[in-house]
Amino acid sequence: MTLAAALIGLTACGTASAVVPAADAERVDGGTIVYAHQQEPQCLFGGWIEQAYISYQFLDNLVSLDDDGQVVPWLAESWEASDDGLTYTLALKDDVSFTDGTPVDAEAVAYNFDYWVAGGNSTAAVWLGGYYASAEAVDDLTVAIHLSQPYPRFLENLSQSYFGIQSQNALETRTDEENCEQPIGSGAFVVEEWNRGENVLLARNDDYTSAPANAKHTGAAYVDQIDWRFVADGVTRVSALRSGEADAIYDVPSLEWQGLEDEQWDLLKYVTPGRPQQISFNTSREPFSDESLRKAFIYSLDRESIVETIGHGVIPYEGNGSVSQATPGYSQAAADYYDYDPDEANRLLDEAGWADRDADGYRVKDGKTLDVVFPYNAGTIINADGAAIFQAVQEQAKATGFKVELIPVPPTETWAGKYAGPDSYDISAGYWTSVNAGILYITWRPSTEENPNFSNSAFYDDPELEALILEANSTTDVDAQNALYEQAQEYIAEHATAFGLYDRLSTLGVSPHLKDVWQENAQGGPTFYDAYFVE
Incomplete structure (x- = not known):
């Protein structure tokens, strides 16, 4: 039985107010976040927003956007543009590795750019189309991106999760299907298992050191695992939240919004630019x-x-x-x-x-x-x-x-x-x-x-x-x-x-017992790196 089918029985449940933890409830490290998403992608990375949402959990970007829409460091700790606006030179963080043990270095970053425009990510390719000329590793931790014409919003665009950096070694040595099912990045989680039609299990990367500057903490994620479930029906997702079967859900139906708010579930809404x-x-x-x-x-x-x-x-x-x-x-x-x-x-x-x-x-x-x-x-x-x-x-x-x-x-x-x-x-x-x-x-x-x-x-x-x-x-x-x-x-x-x-909205319903879930500022996707349970 699929997860969605298993939850169908919950749709008959009545509303139930959230059990709100005490103000002095303490953080509990570990645990599994059960998250009900509405759509399953064909691959776990790529040019569709649903791919970007899940890949954000395990692929780091070069830069991030803060709450004010300003570009802040992620894998790149600093950067500068040439006077003519045709070259962006980025200095990468030191001692960052992909989860296959290979280094996140300038060569790998340059390879990702060429991979995208060659067809590896259709959406990244159209964003770069007409502007991208080449990328080169200046040294181990310095990469230069050359453009064919000025593109002042270039770095800002790189904050979108279509531009998540993958292991060069994985892209070169594994099959397309292997990279589709278990992409290898340097992110806070790793893809452990994909049960098609049901869920993706994401496990904590205990060695994570490269959080974006706008994250709420550094080091490894607080939770052990994310159970990223696919539940197409909106009413079923809401019922799963109310029953405690899910700790967070995506795409709250508008008809359910006021009821969940009245019941004291935490609701997040992001208007997509x-x-x-x-x-x-x-x-x-x-x-x-x-x-x-x-x-x-x-x-x-x-x-x-x-x-x-x-x-x-x-x-x-x-x-x-x-x-x-x-x-x-x-x-x-x-x-x-x-x-x-x-x-x-x-x-x-x-x-x-x-x-x-x-x-x-x-x-x-x-x-x-x-x-x-x-x-x-x-x-x-x-x-x-x-x-x-x-x-x-x-x-x-x-x-x-x-x-x-x-x-x-x-x-x-x-x-x-x-x-x-x-x-x-x-x-x-x-x-x-x-x-x-x-x-x-x-x-x-x-x-x-x-x-x-x-x-x-x-x-x-x-x-x-x-x-x-x-x-x-x-x-x-x-x-x-x-x-x-x-x-x-x-x-x-x-x-x-x-x-x-x-x-277009990106909306989340979250249990009051799960804290510091937030929506990233480029596309409004759920961010679970900082999240933790309280009791």
């Missing part, structure tokens, strides 16, 4: 190659009301289709570009020749229904709250005559790339975490035959927009850079190529 949960229009084919129809669709939706109703005040509404409100360089003007205006939606549709309706109320033109194919990645990119929001979008769009065909795409089809090409959908939903508005280059860079961009889900190729984003990416003055990013967001809003719905 980067691209929010948004909808992109496929601009390469009808009907949304027509800008007026894109605008009509947006005007058809009372987006804020949808999110407030379904999100129960937990999920933040987001009008900006480019970056979330947690992102530096955010444009409120882009977020406010479109209000709910069904009269304007109807006017635009009439003007575009979609004046007639069929017996079901859908718009028709030349005998063709105004169909909108809307596949979404159910159970991976989109959780239950998101699916409910999309159903409300479908219903509201119907009032002005759009026939939205919602297609939940299961994980197997998502990984196979179904509904990924320009001929497979009319609108597409998704997010992309980031620590800054540089995500715009990834999601809006034109796609060419020589340099395809599969992340441009709108298939919108605009040299003017690309030039704005490129200029922003290489601008060193922060205010000037953010102003350019804002211009780009407003350009996207003006041409109605995407619109926002809600900000």
